[in-house]
Structure formats: C-alpha cells, structure tokens
Amino acid sequence: MAITLGVPGVDELGETAGVLREWQREGAPVQLHPGDLGWFRRFGAEATAAAVRTWSRDGRVLALGLLDGPGLLRLAVAPGARRDVELAGRLVEDLTGPERGVLPEGEACVETPGDALVRDLLAERGWLPDEPWTPLRRDLAGPVEDPGVRVEVVGPEGARVRAEVQRASFEGSTFTEERWRAMAAGSPYAEARCLVARDERDEAVAAVTVWSAGPGRPGLLEPMGVRPDHRGRGHGRAITLAAAAALRELGSSSAVVCTPSSNVGAVATYRSAGFRRLPESLDLRRP
Structure with a gap:
C-alpha cells in the first residue's frame, strides 16, 4: 500500500x-x-x-x-x-x-x-x-555517584520554582507554572521526573527534566539548566548525576542528551558526569 x-x-x-x-x-x-x-x-x-x-x-x-x-x-x-x-x-x-x-x-x-x-x-x-549537535550517552547498568547536593523531585507545589530556574537558565524561555502543568498532564510525563538542585543556602540553582521510554530503553535529559550566577560551581554536574540516577530508578538502560556542539561548556558538564561523547550529527538545511 x-x-x-x-x-x-x-x-x-x-x-x-x-x-x-x-x-x-x-x-x-x-x-x-x-x-x-x-x-x-x-x-x-x-x-x-x-x-x-x-x-x-x-x-x-x-x-x-x-x-x-x-x-x-x-x-x-x-x-x-x-x-x-x-x-x-x-x-x-x-x-x-x-x-x-x-x-x-x-x-x-x-x-x-x-x-x-x-x-x-x-x-x-x-x-x-x-x-x-553532540549526542552523549551514559550507561546505567551500574549505580550512579551521589551528586553531593540536595535534590528534590518536583510536584505541582514546586512547579513555580522549577519554571523560575528554567527561565533564568535559558534566555528567552517562556516556561511558566501553567506550562509545567500542561506538560505534566501529557502521557509521556507518567514516565518522567522534574528535579531541582539546591545549594547550601537552600536556593534552587539547577533543574532538569528526565524522560523514560520504559524499562530497558534509553532515557532522555531534556532540558537541563543552571542559573547563570551559579555556574562554574559544579551544579551542572550534580543535577546531571541526579538525572542519571532518576532514569536508572525508572528502569532506563542508559541516559542520553543532545546539545549544540558549539556549547562546549554543556558538553564538558555532561562528560564530567560520566557521559560518553558520540559522533556528531548535523541537521540538513534547505538551500
């Protein structure tokens, strides 16, 4: 047919x-x-x-x-x-x-x-x-290191803070508490988690959302961000480790993420959290 x-x-x-x-x-x-x-x-x-x-x-x-x-x-x-x-x-x-x-x-x-x-x-x-773009993957067969910071799983009561970290981390982001709720209402979120990392002053400094595709399949980090005024202190590595651990708990076989190759800081952060760099991929542009 x-x-x-x-x-x-x-x-x-x-x-x-x-x-x-x-x-x-x-x-x-x-x-x-x-x-x-x-x-x-x-x-x-x-x-x-x-x-x-x-x-x-x-x-x-x-x-x-x-x-x-x-x-x-x-x-x-x-x-x-x-x-x-x-x-x-x-x-x-x-x-x-x-x-x-x-x-x-x-x-x-x-x-x-x-x-x-x-x-x-x-x-x-x-x-x-x-x-x-640079894809990276971390195998989840073994345990994941402790992130070394307090990490909380975000529910509806934490949606405002999750959205604030997102907007601070990404210039031009339009993420809001209402959009978090719309996202959480979708069927993929049944196999997902939002995480927020807090520093020693209990300030929310980094956040990530992880998505499982079911037991034995690769899970995804999308997105991960750190507040600009808290970068360079290991918070990106910490929230990435927490993300990998969350996906392992959800049964994922590995954790994958993809970032623009030009974002060398993000690539370095993922690699510091045990992710292995895979061959670059390129979009195709219509001339």
Missing part, C-alpha cells in the same frame, strides 16, 4: 508517544524521543498534535516528525524502515514541496537519524549540512 501522511488528533498523542517509545534502542542513532513530545506538550495538547506528522503504510507508522520551531522538522524513522526506498522517496516529496504543508517556504531544516536513506536523498537534492 502507498505511504500516507497524517496529523494525529489530541486523543492520539498517547499512541504517538508509544510509537516513539518502541523505536528507542540501545546502539541505534539518537533520534526523536517520546520525551521530546513530552517537553513540547508544555504548549498544550492541541499545539502538540498540530506539530506532529506521521507517515504510515498499511496502518503502521514508519516515520514521525515534530515541527519543533519555525522551519525545523525533527524526524524519527522506525528501526526497520530507515533504508526503505518507498518511504524515503515519499518523505523527500513531502519535505521539498511547500504545498505539502510539512515545511514552510523559505528557510527550513530537518533533523534525521544518521543512517536514514531520506538523509542521503535530501543531500542529493542539494540540502546542506547545518548546525552540528
């Missing part, structure tokens, strides 16, 4: 996250994670559903994309379909034709798994390498 392009409804978001959960495999290239959908859910269920695209054949989803910002599609492909010629051809058609409604006209980027055929075909069409 032919490949069909679809947009899930709000009531299908849980099923969509479940598809991504099944695609998370050890040893596979890092790609879109159910936690990415969970983090996007801060904008609400309707906005999340509107940002998702699926490509299916005979009722089975083979590729799934998240429009994660203006002109950026983050694309995941089923493990057994990454070299599927028919799927790759249809993806190229939908990504290169503005009339398809997947990507807007003008500047656009696509993030794909490094071994996906669609990546090769887009390059043949003249798409160019864009911003390099």
